[in-house]
Amino acid sequence: MSNAIFTRLRALLGTSGVDRDARGVARASPDSGDALSLVCRLAHEEGWKIRVEGRGTWLPPDAPADLVVSTRALEQIVSVSPADLVATVQAGASLEALRRRLADYGMWLAIDPPGRPDRSIGSVVATATAGPLRHGFGPVRDHVLGCTVATGDGRLVNAGGRVVKNVAGYDLTKLQVGGFGGFGIIADVHLRLRALPRADVTLLARGQRDALTSVARELVAVHLLPSALELLSPALAAESDWVLAARFLGTDAAVQADVRRLGSAGDQNWQPLPADRTAAFWSVAARGSLGGPTTLRLGVLSDGVDEAIDLLAHDLDEGLVSAGAGLGMIRWTGDAPVEQLRSIRRAAAAREIPMTLERAPWQVRRALGHFGAYREGVGQIVGRLRDTFDPGQCLNVALEGVDNA
């Protein structure tokens, strides 16, 4: 069948838009939303299973499929409107390319996801993987104003818009941000930008984990709101102790005031990172999340950070852990069998903590699902949404695991 699919796709997209991946599976690389929707429609009509790939740096490209849909030809930064602080970017464009382009205009996108800097925008949006800057600038969804999506049956949906405030119609964009591709394939996104901060200062405190989490809580209590307040495990920070990193971004006046206040809050010894090491420090921490095959995140309240890390340490390990110490978002990376991961999800759910599997080999994703342990009624809603956006079940995405009772 593979040859037949290959031929049909070439008839649709032309020679340059179709090749084969390393395993010989036909790979379509549409270069527009319309072409993407044509590919999806064909797959829907023929009952082919689709695996979506970005730049292949985050989720492993290992889901079984009849064809691969790659976003690598959707790599245009379509428009940047400096005066309106909005950009439209195709899903396959890399974060790094966007960062460089925006810097030319004195702007930036306040998202620092885990993984490599050349991750695709589509991957970051579809998996909603926010990094430490979530503390000051909010989760990924706060930065996405709209998107164009091809559904599993090839419909092209334009959700949201290009203005920063918009309540026209239902907010379909929210379904795509963090939807892991279960509700369609993102073709492009409209992003909310910010003026590039004038000052960018990071300070580090080192010590025992529980001491640092209580320092973090004190900072929040005294009105300090760094752009990032991240607790990093020794392995992730490449240090001998746990590290609490506070990053301040903004105008010179605001950052200087914050740094002064940080110094006078409590008796913690804060050491500023030299300016030329700031980017490297955060980049190492982000890449650290690739240090094992599986990454998961837990959404806990800030006073539950210690307990949740204890839970991870008990059932898994505390090797590569990054925690938003102020707002309580924990990311763990490592290698663990499905049964242990499932046990973590159950234990977390019992504490009212959602666990999202961010990346893992297909066997793990398939068994466990990106999501699970839904509350009563939620599974039916999600199932019906999937039926709506992928009626032929062409998108081979393991939103919920196959044996995720």
Added chain:
Amino acid sequence: MNPSLFDALGRIVGPQWVRHRRGELSTYAMDGLPTRESLPGVVVMPGTPYEVRELVRLLHLIQVPFVARGAGTGLSGGALAEPDAVLITLTRLNRILRVDPVQRRAVVQPGVVNARLSEAVAPLGLQYVPDPSSQAACTVGGNVAENAGGPHCLKYGVTTNHIVSLQIVLPDGSVTRLGSDHGEPWGPDLVGLFVGSEGMFGIATEITVRLEQVPESVRTMLADFSTVRAASEAVSSIIAVGIVPAALEMMDRACVAAVEASIYAAGYPTDAAAVLLVELDGQAEAVGAEAQTVKDILLASGAREVRSASTPGDRARLWQGRKKAFGAMGRIAPDLAVQDAVVPRSALPDIMDQIEKIRGRYGLTISNVFHAGDGNLHPNISFDRRDPAVVSRVHLACREIMAACVAAGGSITGEHGVGSDKLDYMPWIFDAETLGAMRAVRRVFDPTERANPGKVVPLHACREWHAVKSARR
């Protein structure tokens, strides 16, 4: 409507909480939109989430449509019910159930008045940030339905950014909880999908909101300009240097005149073409330094005068005209159509020129108030709805203003919602496929389309979507 239904409803909530006489129903014939009215079949006022669920179950059983309503301050005709529908008023569900000052969360019922929530948490040094102009009356449940905004949403985000979890009653009467106390979605972001669904996905009976710390220091500045363009350029310049003010509000000459002629006079210069309010908040030191930068920018952009206030009393005086602008416009004519549209911020001056031309063409009085930082404008048309010819001109002018905003790359609503008022404009910004997707998503929550029927999505403009029943679940 069948009178036996009144008894059935009364058995659930108590007969004193059912209204079906014409005079009683007329109270609910309108919301904040002065150009539409409709008498509901019956009004029912549940007092507990349990009663809401029982009501919705009953209505599911007999397949009667219903409309949920908060304080009725909505400006898009979203809380109006037709005579065949039951209007469920949620104002009795007005309890603040829990406040967690450490985690900064509050759990409230949908009928809690927006401002009351902030007042209740103020002694803890906390606030609920979204602050629509109607905050003294509007309810948190209504805010959730409309994804309401307000002046302070520039820095802190709109309602959707402050809701972490919802308990909802689906239109079939089943109950579920969406989201988590942390704010991380539990699965796909169904809280994000529900907020702003204008009462068409079900009824939220318990709302968990994020609270924010009251800022340590606040500085409010007022500048007046001889052109709207100069004021708009000042806004862009402030944002370009990386300062994100808590609020950036503009009023045009007509608005200032209305305010200054009223009891809400705030001492705004009546000869100014535009008055700009800038509010900075944060740490005292930083606010002081940023205020100086903003002042320099305002003056360099052509501000004739910059006034500054940092005490609560002085700040309230500067804000008074803005907050009471809609009330002040009540002096001009008996009715006020508060419009709502969004344009890319850089298009503001051109849109203002176009609105001025539209105003002249239709011979209407239009005062403009806008959230200049995010390009969200409110052209307010003063009129008398007893004169059908005037009403018709108001409709036509609104339509032209919306068309101009859409042509500039904007949206037909930034914070008021589509409701019934803007149904016709939806195809201007969404194609048939996308409207079809919206309808299909609505059917996921409400397969028989009985929750707030006839709002938001113009059915005739939708491409048909059929969700298959799969073995998935």
